Amino acid sequence: MTATAYALVSQVRYRELPTRLALAGFIGATAWFMVPGVWPAVWFSAVVATQALDWVVFRRFRANPEWEPDRAYVVLCSATTVLSVVVYAGASAYLWFRGGDVGRIFAMVQCAGGLLHVSLHMHQVRTILISAVASHATYFLGLPILGAVIAGNWHELLIALGCLLYMSHLVVAVRQSSMTTTALKSARDAEQRARRKAEVASAAKSDFLAVISHEIRTPMNAVISAANLLRRTRLDIRQREHVSMLIDAGDVLMGLLNDVLDFSKIEAGKMELESADMVVRERLATMARLWEPRAMANGVRLRLRVAPEVPEAVRTDPLRFQQILFNLLSNAVKFTGDGEIVVAVDWDGARLSVAVSDTGCGIPADRLTQVFNSFEQADVGTTRRHGGTGLGLAISRRLAEIMGGTLSVESVEGHGSTFILTLPVPAVVGEAVRPERRIETTQALRGRSILAADDHEVNRRILTLLLEPHGCRLTLVENGAEALEAASTEPFDAILMDMQMPVMDGLEATRRIREGAVNGGTPVIALTANALDSHREAWDAAGVHAFLTKPIDPVVLAGTLAEACAAERRERIDSAVA
Known part of the structure; x- marks a missing residue:
């Protein structure tokens, strides 16, 4: 039997100690009322002493539930249990021989109750259960048999037969209760294993979605961006039709990917709303x-x-x-x-x-x-x-x-x-609703110095083709360490930062740039294929100005950059005035 079972029995006996002492007081008072004398008081004192011994012996399991008792300590626990039960049930012998017919009935009730109690609360440890049950059973069967022998009234053996039937029914009930408890424990353990397995599966699904989303978005950025750039060139009717088909197919693929991610967030209860x-x-x-x-x-x-x-x-x-x-x-x-x-x-x-x-x-x-x-x-x-x-x-x-x-x-x-x-939805009242102020992106971006960090050569090429027509001056680097180095020597109007890069990732680079003096207040725009909410939260914690996902939307990218540059310019003016 495991040490945990001994600890469980110890906890039960500790919790029920006040109840046992109160019941012993009631039994002693009843015995004194039936047969006045000194013996009920002596018996109650012996009960208190044995219960104290029981508390001391089993305290070690409460102090250290994982402690594994050796054979000597198991024998000590069994002997303490036998002594406690023998003394506690001793009042039934006093009542049987001194209390008349009422005393014998009370004695049998006490023994039956004691058997029921130990059977239900000590079945976790077989040695303790046998020690307690054997002691109670000795009184329960021995008193009627001994009384029949002493009085010569063999009809009283029928009482012993009834007690034996009671004990047999009690054994069946306790066995069924133990089986039910075991089944419930097994079901609980199975539920916990299933929950842990589900948690592992959920984590694996989240990891899979994060990886597959990133790996799909990275090449799709090249496909869709290249198609959008191609559509700006001089094309004949058939070529334009082919490019439109390419862009439409890319939009469908991205729509499917976004649907799967949204559905996963909803199923996980992680969909958050803005207001x-x-x-x-x-x-x-x-x-x-x-x-x-x-x-x-x-x-x-x-x-x-x-x-x-x-x-x-x-x-x-x-x-x-x-x-x-x-x-x-x-x-x-x-x-x-x-x-x-x-x-x-x-x-x-x-x-x-x-x-x-x-x-x-x-x-x-x-x-x-x-x-x-x-x-x-x-x-x-x-x-x-x-x-x-x-x-x-x-x-x-x-x-x-x-x-x-x-x-x-x-x-x-x-x-x-x-x-x-x-x-x-509540209507917006009490203030004029103004449409969003639109910024003329080409004018706002002309001459702006933009730092862009991305480890994919194709992505850097796409950024060049998308932003140079707006008149931007681009500085392209391949990882966060290079971005940090560039940002420590030259002021920029805005910084575009990828997330997963070798040497130093975008999050760490952003945090370190924020600590620097040259570009500590420069707007940083996350431009990444990591599109999950957890990624957005990580970027928010790093203090980015905006969070954009790949494939790149040229209009959104230019508009976000223009707004960031305008905000950065306003902050510089305000700082100069202050």
Whole structure:
């Protein structure tokens, strides 16, 4: 038996010590009431002494639960248990022979209770259990037998027979209780093993997603950026069509990757929302401008209807709102071959409602409840004809629920579908809502000195091709150590920093640049293929100005750099004035 079992028995006996002493006081008082005399007081004193000895002997297990007792100490524990039980149950012998019929009944009740108690609370250690049970059983069976022999009344042996039946039933009950306890312990251990296994699997999944996201984004940065650069050159019609196909395919691949990452975050309960003012009509107009050309290419009209009562701005998570609307419009354009797509926006004073209706193929009634399930689409041929993982609607509904809203669908097969997004959002009131100030990037970046650190030669070449047309002066380095060296000797207007680089990574380089005197206040923009939330948090802790992920969006990159340079210039002016 393990030392832990001895410690468990010791803890039980320690917790129940006040109860045993109180019960002994009650038994002694009862014995004195039935048969007045000095012996009940002597018995109670002996009980206190043996219980004190028991407390001392078993204290070692409480002090060190992992201690492994040797054979001598096991014998000592067993002998102490026998002595304690013999003395404690001694009152039953006094009552049996001196208390008359009532005393004999009380004695049997005490012995039966003692057997039940030790059987339930000492079964973890067999030697202790046998020591306690044997002592109680000696009284329980011996008293009726001895009484029958002394009195010559052999009918009293029936009492011993009843006691034997009680003990047999008690053995069965204790065995079943022990089996149940063992089964529960095994189930608990299995649950803990399964939980640890799930935690390991979750960590492995997170590591896999981080690695695969980085490894996919790095080459996709070259593919998409090169395609965007190629589209700026002089191309004939067929070449332009090929480049458009390349860019569209890249966008699809990145959409799938982002869907998988978002779905993993939602499943893990790590999706965090932001709260910001969103100009409703401006955001809707942006989405309409994005999807209108694609709809027109399919021969479909895209119309936007905003009710007059819709407030100018609301407070919500603009990025997640746009993501949901993007998925709904993507599905509408994908499954509508002719007719129109209508985006209708309403407001009831507390909730913003956006209904995206199309005249497409519709959804069969028996599949309507499954379109929001993960990795499912309306029919098995959908993926083959239109592509996609089936995650878009699942993510959209989960996002809507996280934002406190709902996403539902109404559809008639062959006549189209309507997806209705309802979000509880407060209107922005009491202050003028101004559209975001747009910076003319080429003018803002002309003559700016930019330090860019990236260990991939292709990425450095792409940055050159994207930023030199804006008039930037680029200093390119291959790792964080070189970036730190360059930043310690020359002031820059902004710094672009990759994350995973040899010699010194981008996080460490950023922290050290922040400690320097030359570029300690220069805006650092993370430009990395590490796109998980954990990576964003690490960059935030390092004190970056912005966090951009690869593949590089040329417009976002130029706009972020222009804004960073403008902010840096304002800080220098303020410092000079101060």
